[in-house]
Amino acid sequence: MSEALSAGIDIGGTKAEVALVRGREVVAHQRFPTGGKTAEEIVGEAAATLRALLPAGAAPRAVGVGVAGRVEPGSGLVFQAPNLGWKSYPLGERLTAALRLPVSVLNDVQAATYAEGVYGAGRGASSVVALFIGTGIGSGILEGGSLLRGCSGSAGEWGHSVVDYRGALCTCGNRGCLETLAAGWGIARLAREAVTADPVAGEALLARVGGEVEHITTRAVGEAATAGDPLALGVFETAAEALGAGLASIVNALDPCRIVLGGGVMEGYPTLLKTADERMRARLAASVAVIPPLMPAELGRFSGVIGAAEWASANTP
Amino acid sequence: MSEALSAGIDIGGTKAEVALVRGREVVAHQRFPTGGKTAEEIVGEAAATLRALLPAGAAPRAVGVGVAGRVEPGSGLVFQAPNLGWKSYPLGERLTAALRLPVSVLNDVQAATYAEGVYGAGRGASSVVALFIGTGIGSGILEGGSLLRGCSGSAGEWGHSVVDYRGALCTCGNRGCLETLAAGWGIARLAREAVTADPVAGEALLARVGGEVEHITTRAVGEAATAGDPLALGVFETAAEALGAGLASIVNALDPCRIVLGGGVMEGYPTLLKTADERMRARLAASVAVIPPLMPAELGRFSGVIGAAEWASANTP
Numbered sequence: 119m120s121e122a123l124s125a126g127i128d129i130g131g132t133k134a135e136v137a138l139v140r141g142r143e144v145v146a147h148q149r150f151p152t153g154g155k156t157a158e159e160i161v162g163e164a165a166a167t168l169r170a171l172l173p174a175g176a177a178p179r180a181v182g183v184g185v186a187g188r189v190e191p192g193s194g195l196v197f198q199a200p201n202l203g204w205k206s207y208p209l210g211e212r213l214t215a216a217l218r219l220p221v222s223v224l225n226d227v228q229a230a231t232y233a234e235g236v237y238g239a240g241r242g243a244s245s246v247v248a249l250f251i252g253t254g255i256g257s258g259i260l261e262g263g264s265l266l267r268g269c270s271g272s273a274g275e276w277g278h279s280v281v282d283y284r285g286a287l288c289t290c291g292n293r294g295c296l297e298t299l300a301a302g303w304g305i306a307r308l309a310r311e312a313v314t315a316d317p318v319a320g321e322a323l324l325a326r327v328g329g330e331v332e333h334i335t336t337r338a339v340g341e342a343a344t345a346g347d348p349l350a351l352g353v354f355e356t357a358a359e360a361l362g363a364g365l366a367s368i369v370n371a372l373d374p375c376r377i378v379l380g381g382g383v384m385e386g387y388p389t390l391l392k393t394a395d396e397r398m399r400a401r402l403a404a405s406v407a408v409i410p411p412l413m414p415a416e417l418g419r420f421s422g423v424i425g426a427a428e429w430a431s432a433n434t435p
Numbered sequence: 436m437s438e439a440l441s442a443g444i445d446i447g448g449t450k451a452e453v454a455l456v457r458g459r460e461v462v463a464h465q466r467f468p469t470g471g472k473t474a475e476e477i478v479g480e481a482a483a484t485l486r487a488l489l490p491a492g493a494a495p496r497a498v499g500v501g502v503a504g505r506v507e508p509g510s511g512l513v514f515q516a517p518n519l520g521w522k523s524y525p526l527g528e529r530l531t532a533a534l535r536l537p538v539s540v541l542n543d544v545q546a547a548t549y550a551e552g553v554y555g556a557g558r559g560a561s562s563v564v565a566l567f568i569g570t571g572i573g574s575g576i577l578e579g580g581s582l583l584r585g586c587s588g589s590a591g592e593w594g595h596s597v598v599d600y601r602g603a604l605c606t607c608g609n610r611g612c613l614e615t616l617a618a619g620w621g622i623a624r625l626a627r628e629a630v631t632a633d634p635v636a637g638e639a640l641l642a643r644v645g646g647e648v649e650h651i652t653t654r655a656v657g658e659a660a661t662a663g664d665p666l667a668l669g670v671f672e673t674a675a676e677a678l679g680a681g682l683a684s685i686v687n688a689l690d691p692c693r694i695v696l697g698g699g700v701m702e703g704y705p706t707l708l709k710t711a712d713e714r715m716r717a718r719l720a721a722s723v724a725v726i727p728p729l730m731p732a733e734l735g736r737f738s739g740v741i742g743a744a745e746w747a748s749a750n751t752p
Binding site: 281 | 505562578584589592593599600608609610611676680688690691719720721724725
């Protein structure tokens with residue numbers, strides 16, 4: 119754990135968080151909206167926000183940036199960040215120039231994985247996979263304290279591993295990705311399909327959203343399931359079965375010591391973690407001697423800035 | 436590449452190969468059968484074979500052993516080697532004692548992956564996944580020149596990633612693993628099911644195996660497909676679709692620079708590689724900027740001894 123102060127910046131499609139970090143502790147932080155701003159405006163605002171947070175005369179040991187996109191290892195070039203509308207944007211270079219400090223850039227979910235692996239639910243384990251289930255599914259892989267980044271910085275997209283090879287179309291153009299069945303949008307999709315197929319069984323869920331199938335959200339499905347609605351429970355049954363299959367694939371492919379699960383869907387409907395754990399264990403019972411525990415993520419919304427800051431610090435000589 | 440002579444031992448359920456290796460070159464080698472022998476007998480014979488291969492007075496720089504089982508990183512303890520009937524056998528310790536030389540032990544497919552990644556079809560790439568499709572599917576992961584071994588030494592079992600979560604039972608107890616659709620046994624299974632479901636369409640294939648459904652082998656399906664038999668072609672269509680899905684999952688999860696494909700099924704029916712490549716590319720076209728090339732494995736049956744020897748050499752101070 120680093121004793122010096124580092125800076126972490128977490129840039130997403132709607133907001134950016136800027137923080138001063140010491141180990142897992144957030145010493146100071148400030149957020150600003152990013153929607154509708156150009157890349158140059160976001161870089162300028164991030165640099166100004168960080169300067170305002172820093173005590174007079176102080177310089178951070180390192181500056182790390184997590185961004186919602188594909189980042190080239192080394193250069194900090196953002197190949198693609200769809201939610202920000204960026205393509206081939208030299209974020210590392212521009213922020214280094216704006217701050218006059220070296221900046222390290224990585225994917226935001228990789229940053230969150232680093233934080234959970236080193237300071238959160240994965241601490242002490244030599245290999246960790248983290249899965250964050252929100253609207254989509256993001257994930258990251260930590261092995262021996264190092265983030266696995268892959269050839270073009272995109273490693274860890276377990277949400278787009280295929281669990282149903284003849285299944286539904288995914289937002290990525292592939293078919294049967296884990297996201298189609300277990301991400302927030304996949305769960306809402308399953309519920310809409312089930313309600314359309316059987317409007318009588320769907321009445322209770324429909325009533326929660328004003329009678330419009332298109333208004334069914336993951337949150338509404340979660341609340342209906344918690345209230346015991348059979349259709350909503352069936353949707354989560356399917357999601358848990360698919361997630362259990364995806365988790366079993368992770369165990370067989372990577373043999374992690376621990377799997378960390380976080381994100382809005384997990385927090386909104388915690389039963390999913392328990393059921394997915396059962397399904398995963400049933401799938402692995404006959405072949406795997408030691409099945410890794412599933413651990414709820416611990417660091418919440420600050421995992422991105424903590425991870426970016428501490429990863430940059432660990433990778434700065 | 437090491438200039439010194441290293442020793443590689445590859446222990447499988449039917450035979451063991453012992454070799455002296457320099458880089459990717461096999462300088463001398465000898466094999467012996469392992470079937471029906473105890474672990475102690477195999478260790479004794481491997482040590483005697485290696486001593487006989489070594490020039491008088493020479494000692495190898497390192498001794499590496501690849502074994503068809505799950506191997507604890509560090510200790511060289513073999514948790515499980517089903518084809519050898521071993522459970523918790525201290526292979527590293529026993530062979531070190533028999534040879535009076537330090538011995539490094541790893542899984543045999545991990546060893547073959549190391550060889551292909553460093554000296555074979557993956558050389559020069561910073562991250563490589565290798566997939567060997569024979570009766571089963573073995574695989575390994577190489578990142579920045581290091582083998583990913585996982586928490587209990589079992590990383591790389593992509594054959595047991597789930598591509599069809601409600602699919603057929605696998606030999607491992609799980610459901611819908613890639614092996615059920617694309618391993619040799621899975622392809623034979625699909626063909627037997629297709630012939631049973633439609634005996635008229637299956638006549639040509641059945642005639643090749645003496646009329647007995649149970650005698651349908653992967654080789655027979657491959658020969659029938661090469662001869663243009665529609666049922667056999669349909670089976671390989673399904674296998675290629677599932678393999679394309681599995682490869683797309685590998686790309687999304689690990690972002691390798693290159694994927695190496697080897698093994699008997701690939702060699703017996705090379706069209707599978709081409710079709711699986713098309714299917715993988717179709718699944719990734721919209722989301723992945725650079726799709727890694729699929730490369731045929733180059734080192735053949737010696738990849739195990741080369742990989743074990745050179746991995747041990749690279750990990751010996």
